[in-house]
Amino acid sequence: MTTDGGGDSDGSDGWRLDAAERQLDAEVIRVAPGGEYTSPAPEAGDLLLYVTAGSGHLECGSRLEAVDPGCVTWVPPGARHTLTAGAEGLGFLAVRAQPTPSTPPPPPGRDGTGPSGGEPACLLHRVCARCGRLAPQVADRYCAQCGDPLPS
Template sequence: MTPPLTAGVLATMQDLLAVPEGRGGAVWRLDPAARQLDANVIRVLPGDSVARHVEPDLDVLLCVLAGSGELTVGDEAQRLGPGCVAWLPHGTERALAAGPDGLVYVTAHRRRPGLSIRPAEAGTPRRAAEGGESACLLHRICPGCDRPAEDIGARYCSRCGTELPSAEGV
């Protein structure tokens, strides 16, 4: 039997936004191991972006905490500012671009089940990782230079050579 999680306040908005200037990427993650939900606070530095991608399996809820930017869903660009909430259904192509003040947002989505090994079905294309990509793509944000990796299977940043985080911990 799984022990109950401790519920309650995990952080304050002041804590989440008090990140040293110039630091991008994941600045906070929901940590309890026995959770059903994944949540992350992401900072995209001014002028940076998250490349177009599709989350094949999970719906994602995104809420802007600070800054500004643009969310592109398919071919439609939408302005983002503090308090904007966006729903990104699975299968939707999306991209984010930070404005001149950067963009800080929280994502929430169902937690992915653990990976399992099973035989491939005949005629089914294989994905880069079993179970698809992480909904928030944190494993593709370089901890060294905060740039997103363009290649879905990249293990190292093509810009600075830093090893990228594992998708399993996201």
């Protein structure tokens, strides 16, 4: 989570999700009284806006809509939008789908190497058949507790 309390040149400040593993992108934006927030680019997908405080209006294409606390509105893909705050300012939550990569990363190799590194998910080759102890090292060939050979 990131908080930006310093205020931007457009008179807004807010909060934004910054976790890498998520499917939603969300931010809370506050616009100073009489200020404006204009989307930096056309929306790539659907955008849901929920007004949390204050009042003002939303301009989206040819649509002009009054907004106040509790108001939920939708901005379609490809649209730009501007929110103008009233005399008491405007606070809103913007939620959109997180863009997904066009191709997933390849899975790690059978030997535990690959893009995500680490070891293979199955560790049965390191479990002693006699006592059930897990060998601490990948290269171990014998159980450290009972001395039996580990499965190959």
